[in-house]
Structures are given as structure tokens and as C-alpha cells.
Amino acid sequence: MDYIAHLTLNTGIFIILAVSLNLINGICGQFSLGHAGFWAVGAYTGAAYSVYMALPVPDFINLFISCIVGFISAAFAGVIIGVPCLRLRGDYLAIATLGFSEIIRIVIVNLDVVGGARGFTNIPNWSNLFWVYSWVVITIIIIANIINSTHGRAIISIREDEIAAESMGIHTFKYKTLAFVIGAGFAGLAGSLFAHAQQFLHPNGFTFLWSVIILLMVILGGLGSITGSIIGAIILTVLPELLRFFGETISQWRMVVYSLLLIILMLARPGGIFGKHELDIKSWFRRSKL
Amino acid sequence: MLEDTIYFFYDLVQYFINGLAQGSIYALIALGYTMVYGIIRLINFAHGEFYMIGAFLGFYVVIAGHSLWIAFPVAMIGSGIVAVIVERLVYRPIRSAGRIPALITALGTSLFFQYLGQGVIGAEPKAFPSVINDQTFMFGEIMFTSTQIIIVGVTFVLMLFLWWLVGYTKVGKAMRATSYNREAAELMGINTNRIISITFFIGASLAGAAGVLVGLYYSTIEPMMGLIPGLKAFVAAVLGGIGNIPGAVVGGLILGIAENLVMGFWASTYRDAIAFAILIFILLVKPTGILGKNIKEKV
Amino acid sequence: MNSSFIKIIKNILIYLGIISLTVSNAYSNKSKPTIDVGAVFAMTGPTATFGQESISGIKLALKTINKEGIAGRKIRLILEDNKGEPLESANAVRKLIDMDKVSVVLGAVASSNTLAGAPIAQKAKVPLLTPSSTNPKVTMMGDYISRACFTDDFQGVVMAKFAKETLKKSRAAIIVDNANDYSKGLAKVFRQKFQEFGGTIVSKDDFAYQQKDVDFRSILRRVKRKKPDVIFVPGYYTEVGLILKQAHQMRFNVPFLGGDGWDSPKLQQLAGKEAITGHYLSSHFSPDDSSPKVQNFVKEFKKEYNERPGAMAALGYDATFILANALKNAKNLSREEIKVAINNTKNFSAITGNITINKNRNAVKSAVVLKTTPAGNVFVQKVDP
């Protein structure tokens, strides 16, 4: 069941991407449209480590190092982009981050050392379900633990009211940057896992459309809800694949179906499936008893 | 050496002219962007698709053997009507839900039209017939074509019309009032829903006109054609100061000229990167754009 | 925290369950009266035009093949869209191999898409035959990957030779599509070979544009300044048509050369009557070829789609026939034997020439040089490998 295994694996990678973007967009309230850029940075640096500098150690250790390389380089890109851009708000921040992620892509197209427009080949196949989902769990624990601490509350307060947060003695800029950099870092980590699952990278795989798709995962589940992001990632990774099973015609029209579903969902539930709340199965039972 | 210098100036002027024509198209699309953003604070990602729809409507009218005098109005009215329908069915219900859901819906609408276009008319580019006799004028080393003149001319006229409409008519006054404070405008007896529909109609008509002009100028149209110019037009709108009509034109022209200078003197590989770099620079230095006014958040 | 772990695991299990249910209902216990062939092409997305054209060729070929079938069995085509994206291509190839249990995969056009799918096919030991990915790296992925066309290298050599020896030109400029691996590959070989043959390339770096560009006036201006006597533009017709048109407006009077990416009737439409005359391209076949095979293909294609076939359609058509031929010659219809049969293709007479698959699993066949005219491309010469 290679197909399902890989689909599950990709889903894991997108869970990391969605949860990390949620930290920026949902928890901190900074509207970023450039997640594909950080994903690309992590994928390419992680892959470059494995292709050019891999140490003579077991594969899983190399994968671990490559993930760390991906995390650090994407986080570094996050600092470079975040420090100037996070002064901007709302739509302007969105468009600036979009611009940066396109610039990242264009730079990769022109970098021959990682294949440029020809694509980066011969990346070892080190990712597997176990490691991907270990990282998924680690990512969720780290981000959830940060959110449920004083640092997380500081980040949330920025989303609620930036001026009031500043007046409560919170260095809003520092915390915005922190959320942005951590989010970018985990996107980079996901990138490295992705590179070692796909074994091939191409700049066209990291276009603006992907930033939108990751954002949709977050929004579908509900901005600010971690469980929402996880479910959003699952739905939006599985749905397009599921549409493949409805025959050639549907398959050709699936992007139309996909965009229609999206519009309808937004009209029906603009806050996403879970809004800002976490999924709590127990509460369903409580409600049904009433 | 002297010859090189002379050539340099010839080239400079040439790139400037090319940029002016390309920038005019960005400007036409940016006008619609800026109007819609100005009135409901929505980045209407589907705006690039209105431009695509206009191009195809014009294309089919011309293919059917009619002249440009029919193609232009059909394209403009057609994309205007599509925009009004989209506004009515999609954007109006979502408006109250806030800006981010509206933005997502706009993205969804944009994808919908792109892929619908690919499904219905096919992905391959269509050759727009050359219906006007495209003459080339040469002044020494500098060259321009009649299409370029038409594009710059049409853009300029439409901008003036819009400027007049918004600044000096009753509808324009209602638009400004709606943009400034929708509730208050409603209380003053303005039917803001109608005003918003009109704004969408006008914005999309301009994009439709741009679509036909692009068909004439580059002679190729395809369902994905709205994606990149749509983004660029947004950059142009922000550059000039979003919500500001002359600003959209200034932004479009600057972007077009800058891109052509980069292509001419450096490498076109970095053209899009430069466009976004300009955008980011402007946002950081003067977030309200070149012609925008500074607004401080009230505490 | 603990509860959210459980939640996550639960979610994963639930969704795995849903998938396996759907899938097992649809795919279990199926006896196969047909030979299933998967196809991965861009049916939507920015490069859909090439995918759709290839599929037209493939479907036309299947129509003929399925009249008789292969030993009484028909070929069933299962088409998957990859949106022109590497990730989607990988997913599609996996789905075809894993869910549909196809015997062979055909696809894709863009080498970046094929490269994403190739390692999967190789690992699963399913033959993958690409009709038109010309990047040399593609077939290096393993013995299950082969192609029905020549590589970038060959076309580059053909055009360099043609420019220098037939057209007797000595100063060439290269305009390359920088976002396109195909274009960059051709440009690299052309540059190297043209200089080997004694010509000069007018600039150290290639002039570059990006796929989807529409305005080339400023680049062309720069090219003109260098005073080349021939210009090599190894791009796709979608942009080349516009380059030719704009160059004509700018009063260029040197020939432009290109590769098979030019070969589509759309080139004529996009460039317009005046601009299209007098340029050259290398391609896989000539519709003017008087051989009945080619004429029959052109006629049938016109009948079916009301259009002249381009190179992608011809390659898709040929790849399907190479496959059918291999299926007929294979000892049995195991994937292993099909692979052997494809790789043993020798001197197979197809519309794009006599095709032999060499030991690197690349098609060895002649290329043709065509001259562009408003009515279509006309045959100039044939170049053997």
C-alpha cells in the first residue's frame, strides 16, 4: 500500500506545515502568505546537506541532522523576512510575505548548485512514516506547550489587541518575530522531511498556490485551533486524491470542485470548522445528552 | 565610447516606451483592484480572472467577425456582469464575516474561474486575431507601434473618466461615502449594496478592456493569463497607494517601466523578484504607497 | 496533552479506515479483461496545453490499437492529472501503480514532473515510458524508465550543426526560458557545439525570459545590440510565437532557430503570417512526410480534433504504439517482461522515425529540420543520429 502510506506521509508533512502556519496566522494573528517559501528553504537546504555533506552515520541520524538544518535555515530566513515585514499589518503583511516567498523561489530557480530549473535529484529516501509522525508529534507538543505558557499567552494577546498587549508590558515585536520564526522553522523542518520523501525537488513545487493551500488548511480547521489545523491538513491532502477515484471526468474537473467546495465552506462556516476552539470529543457527548 | 553612450540613451528611451505600454495594462487592472479595495477593503484575487474573461469575450466577438467597436463594449459589459454576479452570490454574504474569510473566498473564486476556463475552453493559448493594422513607427533607433499608442491612450482616457466619475458625480460621491463609512452612508440614504455592485461592475469592465488590449498587443490569451498580471496589478495598486485612482495608474506605470529596465539592462530572470522587491521596499518605507495619505491608528 | 495525542492517533486511524474502505470496495477482486495503462499528464494548470495535446495523440493511437486489441485484450487508459506539479505527479504515479495496478505508466511531458514520478515507478518495478521528457537525467533513474523521444543533447547538436554548416552563420545569440529545464538543456548543448564547430556566441550569458512572459521587446532590443546573424530560441511555442511576432515588428532580419517545443500549429497562429516565415526548428516528424503512416496520422488527427497535430500529439501517438508493440512482443504481460520488451524495441517504424531504444533507454531516431511558413512547417532535411 505504497500509495496510502505515502499519502499518509504527505499528510503528516502538511500537518506540520499547517500547524506551524497556524502559530503565525491563527495564534499570533499575523497574516502570512509566504509559507511555501520557508518550506522551500527547508527542503532545499535539508536536501543539500544530504546530497553534499551527509556524514557517515546511520540514515536516521542524517535525517535528523538534515531536519535540524532545514529548521535552522528556514528560521533564519524567517528572521530576515520577519524583522522588516512584521511592522506591517493585515493585507500588507500578506502581500509582502507573498513577495518574499516568490523571491525565494526565483533565487532557487537560478541556483545551479541545487539543480536550478532542472530540479534537484538524487535525494536519499530517508523519510518514513515513523520519523515523519514522530516529528508531527514533536511539532505539536512544542507548539502546544509554547501556546500554553506565558510566552504563548503573550503571542495570543497580540492577536487579540496589539496595542493593549504592548501596554501590558509585552514586547509585541519580539513575540511576533518569535512566532514567525518558530513557524518558519517548522515549515523548514517539514520541507526537509518532504525532500527525503519525494527524492526530487523542483522550484515549481513551491509556488504561491501552495502557500494558499497551506493557508486553506489552517482556515478550514479554524484559525487558532491546532486540532482544526490537523484536520484541515488531513482533509485538504486527502480530498484531491479522493477525487481521483471518481473517474477521469471528475479528475479533470477536480480543481473546479475543490474551489467550489472552498467557497461554499467559507459561506457556510467562515470561522472554519472549529473556529478558535480545540476539538473536544467529550463535549460532544455532553451536548448530545442535553 | 560615445556611440555606446548614445545607444545607452536610445535603449533607455526604448525600454521606457515598452514599459509604458506594459505598465498601462497593469494600471488598467490595478484601477479595478484599487476601487474594490477602497470600497470594501477586499483584496479581490479574482480580479485577474475578470480580465481573462474580458479577453475571451473580446476574442469570441472578433472571431465571429465583428469589429473592435463591438468587441470592447461586449468584453467590458460582460466581465462587469460576471463581477456583479460574483459579488452578489459570493462576496456579499461573506462580507460580514470579516476580512480573512472574504480573502479566502476571493482566492477560491479566482481558482474557480481559472480551472473552469481550462475545463471549458481548454488550456492551450488562443491566438487573438490581428484586427487592427499594426503600424510600426521609427524615430532613429526608437520604435513604437500603433497598438502601444492605443493602449496608453485608452488607459489614460479610462483613468480620466474614472477620476471624473469618482470625484465629480453623484455616484462617485456615494462611492466615497460608502468607502469612508458604510453604516453612515447607509443612514444618509445611500443604497450601499448598489454602490458596491456598481464599483465591481466598473472595476471589472476596466479589467475586461485591459483583457482585449492585451489580446491585441500580445496576440495570445489563455485561461491562466490572469494570475500573474493580477498579482502584478495588486503590487501596482499598493505601490501607488491602494484606494487611490491616480495612484493605481502611477503604480502600474512605474512597475511596467521598472520591469522593462531590469529586462533590458540586467536579466529578465530577476524581473519578478525586482517587482516584489520594489513592493516590499515601498511597504516598509511608505506603507500607504506613493500617493497615499498617512493614517495613524486611533488609540 | 495526552488527550490530544490520542485524538491525533484516532484521527489518523479513522481517516485510514475511510480510505481503505473506499479503495477496497472499488478495487478488490477485480479480474482484468483489459490491460491497464496509466497516464500522468498535466490536464489542468499552467502547462496543461502540452498534457492535453499528448493525450489527444495517445487516445487516437488507442482507438486504432483497440480495434484489434493485444491478444484479444483491450488497452484501458487510466488518466491522472498532475496539474503540472512534481508533487502531484508523484502522487498520481503512486495511485496508478498502487490502486489501479497498472502494467505500465505513460507520462509526463515536463521533465520535472517525470523526474518526480520516475523513482517511484523504478522502486515499484513498473515500466514508465515518457513520450516527451527530453532531460537526459530522466532515464538515468533506472532500468524501468525509458523514453520515446531523443534527448536535449541530440537536438542541440542538430541545430548547432544546421546553423553553422547549412545556414553558414557564425554569430549566434541564445534566448533561453530560464524557468524551463528543457530550454536550458538545449541552450547549453547548442552553445557548446556551435563553438566547437567554429562559431561565436555573442554573449557570455544567455538572454533569458520566463515561461508565461508575454512582453519580449526589451530583451529583443538587447539581443539586437549584439548583432547576431542567427538566434537560437529553444522555448515552447507559447512564448516563441510571441517572440517571433515582436521580433518581426522590431525589424529583425535574421533567422530564428528552435527545437521541438516550437512544433505546434499554434506557433503559426501566435506569430502571425508575416513573422512566421523563414525560421527553422528541429522536430520529431514532418506532417509533410509523404509516408502513408504519417499522412494517415495527420488525416485521422484532423478528423478527430479538427486541428493539425503538433509534436506532443505525435510523440504521444508513437509512445502508445511503441508500448502496444512491446505488449505484443512480451513473453507474458508481467511488468518485468513488458519492461524488457520496451527496452528491446528495435527499428520500430513510427511516425517520428524508426525508433530504437538504446542501452541507456533513450530513443535513437532521426530528427528533422523544418522551415516555418504561414501554412505550416515544411521539411528541410533529415538528420540521423
Place this chain on the structure above:
Amino acid sequence: MLDNSVILETKEITMRFGGLVAVDNFCIQLKKTDLIGIIGPNGAGKTTIFNMITGIYTPSAGDIILDQKSIKNRRPAVITQLGIARTFQNIRLFKDLTVFDNIRIAGHFRMNYGLLSSVFRNKKFHSEEKRLENETLELLEIFDLSDKKNYLAKNLPYGMQRRLEIARALATRPKVLLLDEPAAGMNPKETKELTDLIRWLRDKFQIAILLIEHDMKLVMEVCEKIHVVDYGMQIAHGLPKDIQGNPKVIEAYLGTQ
């Protein structure tokens, strides 16, 4: 040290927006437990003064001294940490968070554990969180909000939201508290309670309080000293009874005949 040393002083601060002078040479001194009011008609520049003191605006001229140190070019967050807390005219609570979290956020900068501690949940994390929780509960108890602990701030009645905002400001442990129209929108009963609360706060926490208010009765009753501003200029200051009879003040409020 003297108990009545000056804690906050503005030295001729001026704020210009383009050509408009919103505040002109405003001076005020607060001693350690002063309770001072600023009054003036709408648009007189009162809130702008607060915004300058709290660092949201940087004064175009003049200086602001807190504890003998200039805080003129400091960020709002730093100024809060140095000991100035404020409330807002149009209530800026974290609306979608609970009452409990609203207060906890104000205690953030006094928390003493790093990011890594929050990831690994070590001893320090738990002890610090426990401390914050206790302090928060204590404060809620003082403000009579304990039973509303888990309510979302936006679901509280208006008067209670005001109270929560003051509690939140106090949670930053300020030396000076700035209240921006605390009685706005309150009914007479609530206003009365507020008057008592303000006095009691000063005595209990030993802080200086500066308040902007429209409600003359409240200001006259609670403040020991009053500054009057009009068109950005300070037109009078002194004891409440002096202000009441000042013709300039009457003119500013009622206009010239």
C-alpha cells in the same frame, strides 16, 4: 526618602500631527500617592497626553521623567515595565480570552522562565505558573471578579469590563496608574462605586493615579488636584474648588457668549 517625592513629571511636552498642535507644552507632576485629574472638552488632547506618557506617541518636544529617568524614547512595553499602567477610553480588553487570562497576560513580563522551560515544562515553569495563578486569583478576589474567572471578557457587563481593565492594569504592578475616562458609559450607581474604588486603590496599593474624566462630579469628588486643557493648552490647574470657579474653565466648557 521623602514619601512625597515626585514620581512622574512631564516637562513641556508637545505633540504635533503635521501642522496641527494637539498638545502644547503640557506640564504635570505626580507625587507618590497623588490622585490627579485632567479635564477638558472633547478633542482637547487629553488622550494624546496619555499616549505620550505611555510611549504610544513620541512627543515632538519636551521630556517625560519617571523616577528621575527620562522615558521619552522608550517603547510602550518598556514604560509599562518601568511602572506606568493604563486603561483605555474605549476598553481594550482581550475580548475572546477569559477574565483569568486577561489578568495573567498582564503578569507576563514578571514571569521568570524562558521559552525552553515552557517547551520542557520543568520545575521552574510549574512554580512560576503557580505563582502567577495565585497572584491572579488574589487580584480577582480584590476586584470581586472571582466567580467570573472563566467568562470570556466580551461577555461581561459593561461596568465589569471597566473593572477588569483596571484590574488588568494593576496586575502589571505599576507605580502610576493612568485611567482614561473610567466612568464613561456607567450609570450613577456604578460611578459611585467607581469613585470609592479609585480612592481605595490608591490607599491599598500606594500608587499615584492620573485620570481623565468627563464626569465633573466624579473628578471633583475624587481628585486632589485638577489640570484643565483646551485646544492642547493647559488653561488652569489647582484644587477642585478653585477650578470650579475659574472663568477660563467655564468659558472652555460653555463657550463664550
